[in-house]
Amino acid sequence: MKILVCIKQVPDLESRFKPNAEGVWYNETDLAWRMNEYDEFAVEQAVQLREKLGEGAELTVLSIGPERVVEAIKKALAMGCDNAVHVQDLAAATKDPWQIASIISAYAKDKAFDLIFTGMQSQDRGSAQVGVTVAEQLGFACSTTLVGFEYDNGTITAKRELEGGIKGVVKIKTPALVTCQLGLNVPRYPTLPNIMKAKKKEIIAIAVADLLKEEPLATTVSFHPPAKKGSGIVLEGETGAMVDQLIGILKDKTTVLR
Amino acid sequence: MKALLIGEYREGKLLDSTYELFGFASQLGAESALLLVGSADQLPAFGGTLYLADAATCGEYNPDLHKKLVLEAVQKENPDYIVFVHSSYGWDLAPRVAASLKTAQVSEVTAIVPGGFEVGCCNAKMRRTVKPNSAKAVLTIQAGAFPVLQPGGTPQLQKLSAEGTAAVEFIGYEPAEPKDVDLARAEIIVSAGRGVGKKDNIPVIAALARALGGELGASRPVVDAEWVSHSHQVGTTGQTVSPKLYVACGISGAIQHLAGMKKSDFIIAINKDKDAPIGEVADVLVVADVMQFVPALTARLAR
Numbered sequence: 187m188k189i190l191v192c193i194k195q196v197p198d199l200e201s202r203f204k205p206n207a208e209g210v211w212y213n214e215t216d217l218a219w220r221m222n223e224y225d226e227f228a229v230e231q232a233v234q235l236r237e238k239l240g241e242g243a244e245l246t247v248l249s250i251g252p253e254r255v256v257e258a259i260k261k262a263l264a265m266g267c268d269n270a271v272h273v274q275d276l277a278a279a280t281k282d283p284w285q286i287a288s289i290i291s292a293y294a295k296d297k298a299f300d301l302i303f304t305g306m307q308s309q310d311r312g313s314a315q316v317g318v319t320v321a322e323q324l325g326f327a328c329s330t331t332l333v334g335f336e337y338d339n340g341t342i343t344a345k346r347e348l349e350g351g352i353k354g355v356v357k358i359k360t361p362a363l364v365t366c367q368l369g370l371n372v373p374r375y376p377t378l379p380n381i382m383k384a385k386k387k388e389i390i391a392i393a394v395a396d397l398l399k400e401e402p403l404a405t406t407v408s409f410h411p412p413a414k415k416g417s418g419i420v421l422e423g424e425t426g427a428m429v430d431q432l433i434g435i436l437k438d439k440t441t442v443l444r
Numbered sequence: 445m446k447a448l449l450i451g452e453y454r455e456g457k458l459l460d461s462t463y464e465l466f467g468f469a470s471q472l473g474a475e476s477a478l479l480l481v482g483s484a485d486q487l488p489a490f491g492g493t494l495y496l497a498d499a500a501t502c503g504e505y506n507p508d509l510h511k512k513l514v515l516e517a518v519q520k521e522n523p524d525y526i527v528f529v530h531s532s533y534g535w536d537l538a539p540r541v542a543a544s545l546k547t548a549q550v551s552e553v554t555a556i557v558p559g560g561f562e563v564g565c566c567n568a569k570m571r572r573t574v575k576p577n578s579a580k581a582v583l584t585i586q587a588g589a590f591p592v593l594q595p596g597g598t599p600q601l602q603k604l605s606a607e608g609t610a611a612v613e614f615i616g617y618e619p620a621e622p623k624d625v626d627l628a629r630a631e632i633i634v635s636a637g638r639g640v641g642k643k644d645n646i647p648v649i650a651a652l653a654r655a656l657g658g659e660l661g662a663s664r665p666v667v668d669a670e671w672v673s674h675s676h677q678v679g680t681t682g683q684t685v686s687p688k689l690y691v692a693c694g695i696s697g698a699i700q701h702l703a704g705m706k707k708s709d710f711i712i713a714i715n716k717d718k719d720a721p722i723g724e725v726a727d728v729l730v731v732a733d734v735m736q737f738v739p740a741l742t743a744r745l746a747r
């Protein structure tokens with residue numbers, strides 16, 4: 187059984203974001219990078235399945251982006267992926283979801299993958315499109331927003347998370363693609379021996395031009411902070427003083443301390 | 445300009461979010477038609493064309509058949525925009541439709557702005573304006589971002605049906621986990637977010653909740669990590685609350701969290717990041733380390 191997991195590297199979301207020179211995405215200087223949170227659940231689920239299947243199963247991790255994304259790839263390898271593909275693309279951030287999906291599909295189409303895992307969405311762009319689009323392009327069955335996953339002999343029983351905590355149970359057959367939601371499992375921390383082992387695993391580099399033949403269907407024309415509508419009071423400074431100020435505000439503006 | 449709106453049913457009921465689609469279409473200035481896969485005895489008051497397929501034969505959740513139905517309505521209607529709610533139904537179906545038509549999709553639209561559609565990004569900290577390059581475009585709108593509009597009138601019904609093999613077999617719904625705390629009735633809620641740091645720190649937040657006479661709430665990562673049980677979760681996939689006082693401790697303010705608490709009467713946020721999006725809804729933002737500030741506040745209240 188051949189399994190693929192697609193991961194994106196994203197900035198630490200606690201960073202301060204400033205527009206880049208073109209004003210269409212964030213400036214990358216001074217950002218710390220990590221694996222998209224949703225993709226950690228995807229990698230963990232793929233690794234658990236790979237471990238369960240044992241001999242004969244093969245798990246590949248793929249990421250599209252500049253050289254820095256190799257760090258995220260290495261983490262996925264240390265979590266238990268067998269091998270990796272780095273699609274080298276300095277301009278990945280400006281590609282639209284259709285193009286990102288097309289790159290993944292172009293790579294996957296002749297590799298006979300049985301199952302592809304993606305995150306439900308990326309934390310920085312959050313389009314929630316790439317996974318489903320890949321499934322459509324490859325003609326795979328697809329289920330999204332998984333908080334439960336079971337695999338048995340070519341059939342996946344998935345729990346989709348719906349609004350209000352209700353779940354929808356579905357069955358799909360491989361070849362299939364699933365998109366993973368927060369809380370699907372508990373992503374492991376790579377152990378030191380596994381980090382060492384991962385260093386020996388192969389990372390195949392492919393130039394994006396070899397895979398991408400599609401034009402973007404949508405263009406980002408501006409990246410900007412939200413219009414300031416926060417009319418709230420901001421308290422800063424020494425803890426004791428802030429506590430006093432806050433108690434004052436609570437007494438003034440609410441009834442909770444009466 | 446024409447918009448084809450895709451409404452949503454769950455467990456036999458037309459979802460209220462369908463009316464937000466009308467609110468969006470009206471802001472867009474579009475003439476709209478509606479597609480529903482549901483039942484003829486639960487139709488909205490709407491004076492336009494209503495494409496109706498029967499959920500009894502096409503399923504409430506059957507992306508393959510629903511995609512066919514949308515594509516058929518698109519062919520009949522030739523809309524400029526095909527609009528879904530960005531929900532577990534919408535984000536699942538929209539990309540399938542967009543890929544079949546090879547049109548642009550703009551996800552989770554929060555506003556219509558000059559030059560395109562505004563969407564949130566970077567965990568709601570920033571915004572992008574996105575412009576579709578294709579003649580038609582698929583849009584999903586953020587739940588709660590557009591006003592509810594009840595258009596009124598009697599629809600002109602056009603029946604649709606679809607058959608064929610479905611790659612996704614729907615087995616059934618599983619109810620939400622039973623709640624051991626009913627946050628909806630609490631007058632004061634103090635919620636812990638990931639910024640609290642670790643499970644061992646939860647009692648510090650719970651102590652503040654007690655000192656204020658309130659209940660403990662939580663953001664999703666805190667629940668996923670099993671620091672507290674799911675019944676404490678506030679947000680789209682947890683509970684919706686509107687207490688007199690909501691205190692968000694180390695919570696960034698992602699849209700799915702805000703959706704569950706932004707109607708609270710008074711909101712205090714404690715966050716070390718002055719730019720955290722929770723600041724947009726907070727009446728008071730305390731810029732501080734939660735583990736320093738919260739114990740000091742609790743101690744002061746106990747005096």
Ligand SMILES: Cc1cc2nc3c(=O)[nH]c(=O)nc-3n(C[C@H](O)[C@H](O)[C@H](O)COP(=O)(O)OP(=O)(O)OC[C@H]3O[C@@H](n4cnc5c(N)ncnc54)[C@H](O)[C@@H]3O)c2cc1C
Nearest residue numbers: 637638639663664679680681682694695696716717733734
């Ligand atoms: C379909 C879907 C449904 C979802 N449903 C829900 C839901 O129902 N409820 C929900 O909450 N989320 C939900 N989410 C997840 C949501 O998108 C966010 O990921 C989540 O709300 C983030 O939780 P958080 O704010 O605790 O964590 P983070 O976003 O990681 O934020 C942590 C915050 O703590 C601050 N911080 C860090 N350290 C400190 C410190 N020492 N002192 C003070 N502040 C500190 C940081 O500045 C940051 O703002 C859903 C997501 C999806 C896709």
Ligand SMILES: Nc1ncnc2c1ncn2[C@@H]1O[C@H](COP(=O)(O)O)[C@@H](O)[C@H]1O
Nearest residue numbers: 192193250304305307308313314315316
């Ligand atoms: N640059 C990328 N490289 C590999 N996978 C990606 C990339 N961008 C997005 N993905 C995958 O697609 C999912 C959804 O992304 P998005 O549609 O951008 O929200 C992510 O969770 C990843 O699994």
